[in-house]
Amino acid sequence: MNTATEIAYLVAAASFILGLRMLGSPETARHGNLLSAFGMSLAALVTFFGDEMENYGWVLFGIVIGAVVGVVAARLVEMTAMPEMVALFNGSGGAASLFLGWVVHLSTSPNFFTASTVIMAVFIGGTTFTGSLVAWAKLRELTLAGKRLGGAYTFPGQRAINMGVLIIALLGGVVYAADSSGSVAAGGLAVGILLSLLFGILLVVPIGGADMPVVIAVLNSLSGLAACAAGFAVENAILVVAGALVGASGFILTTVMCKSMNRTLVNVFAGGFGATGGGAGTVVDGVVQPIMAEDAYYLLEAADSVVIVPGYGLAVAQAQHVVREMSDLLEKSGADVRYAIHPVAGRMPGHMNVLLAEANVPYDVLAEMDDINPVMGTVDVCLVVGANDVVNPAARDDECSPIYGMPIIDVDRARIVIVLKRSMGTGFAGISNPLFFRSNTRMLFGDAKTSLQQVVSEFKD
Amino acid sequence: MIDDWFPLALVLLLSIFLGYELISKVPSTLHTPLMSGSNAISGITLIGAISAAGAAHNSGFSQVLAVLAVALATVNVVGGYVVTNRMLGMFKKKEREGDLS
Secondary structure (H helix, E strand, O other): OOOHHHHHHHHHHHHHHHHHHHHOOOOHEEEEEEEEHHHHHHHHHHOOOOOOOHHHHHHHHHHHHHHHHHHHHHHHHHHHHHHHHHHHHHHHHHHHHHHHHHHHHHHHHHHHHHHHHHHHHHHHHHHHHHHHHHHHHHHHHHOOOEEEEEEEEOOOOOOHHHHHHHHHHHHHHHHHHHOOOEEEEEEHHHHHHHHHHHHHHHHHHHOOHHHHHHHHHHHHHEEEEEHHHHHHHHHHHHHHHHHHHHHHHHHHHHHHHHHHHHEEEEEEEEHHOOOOOOOOOOOOOOOOOOOOOOHHHHHHHHOEEEEEEOOOOHHHHHOOHHHHHHHHHHOOOOOOEEEEEOOOOOOOOOOOHHHHHHHOOOOHHHHEEHHHHHHHHHEEEEEOOOOOHHOOHHHHHHHOOOOOOOOOOOOOHEEEEEEEEEOOOOOOOOOOOOHHHHOOOOEEOHHHHHHHHHHHHHHHO | OOOOOOHHHHHHHHHHHHHHHHHOOHHHHHHHHHHHHHHHHHHHHHHHHHHHHHOOOOOOOHHHHHHHHHHHHHHHHHHHHHHHHHOOOOOOOOOOOOOOO
């Protein structure tokens, strides 16, 4: 490696760090991403024109194919399908680390330390690869042998089998690292590769439904760690730095998602959301107060401050644009309108914000749960669209509820809550919601998009 | 005596702490672009893959593996950055009509 290459790698590392820092604010985020992309391009260029390069044609071939696939996929993907896209990109990164580790094994005779990092790159990369593919299939809700994927599949002895696979893989790794050029080494590596692919599948199969955001965050973290291990294998610090940054990022997002769902990581990977028992919590009975779109209009029209709480149901109904239209009308009539976003609203961390941004909702009216809750008592009307469990006061008050302890948006503290809902059925997790029976709650039944359109047309009349 | 692995291990340790501090400051509004943007960074394997695929001494099979690694890492890098840029382009600040301040 010559000095020019080393300097370029330093610049690249600085670009990644500064780029991530700039991602901390919506104003600088786009430039941050471009800076990070610049660093990556620079590092790739100096490597390509480095001293030890011989086979330019092959490398160029790989880059062109990869770039075309990447650009086309990134431009065509729908914003609602972002989790699947990220899962696939994660998977391809993981597979790349697996192959790179394998190449290091084939083309050098690694010492004990390098061999251990090779096996780690291979194992983490392989797990990320198949884990991401399974996550993608679940998010797409593909069907396999007539069964719809997407749910959580658990079977007896699952934990024991996973542990067994992990232990055998570890033994394979030790055998390989102890004598990486010996006769049994190839066998050890082969065991490592096959079991890593199997482990990725086993890891994600028992997870489904609402836990999928956690899986994506974990796979994100793993793809970084795989790159890190590959960096040790090829002794290149830039891979270690970048991989570690991503590993840390995925870890934080994993923690955030787990906390927002009141679940532990172990709990998530043991699988079966809602399968942990506990029933539906204290069943609440009472009188609901249904209203018509016209009544909702009068309530909203009289309000000085309105908070809209969107859930993923809003995106399913494709109602982002009509919500935006309504909030524009409200603002025109002098009301202060904000959106309160729960961290798990959507199918991946921060997903709802992107969906609203796509509908031209400016980011400065998007409020985080922790910022909006203290002022919820001063809000005149809170409009809940397509959200259920994340506004369920049972999570705060009812110790028998399976979601007890999960942080929620305290919509029930607003003066009036209008809940848009198709019918009185329980939510995704089948948990009863006492919010619907509160004296300050009004239920606007029907399709969310149609109801909102009716409210909007009332405004225009 | 310091072995070869030590400087890299130190870099790893410091990067993890740095990453943790950096990412902790990112608001949840930006968590999706953060994820896809950091996902693109994890395609850094590309650098190692380019070196491996460009080296002269590869056998046929390891050449195939290395080129595959280049292609897959490039998908990760290019796709990740492009999709992040597309998303961040949608994040707009409020336009205030008649804002005199």
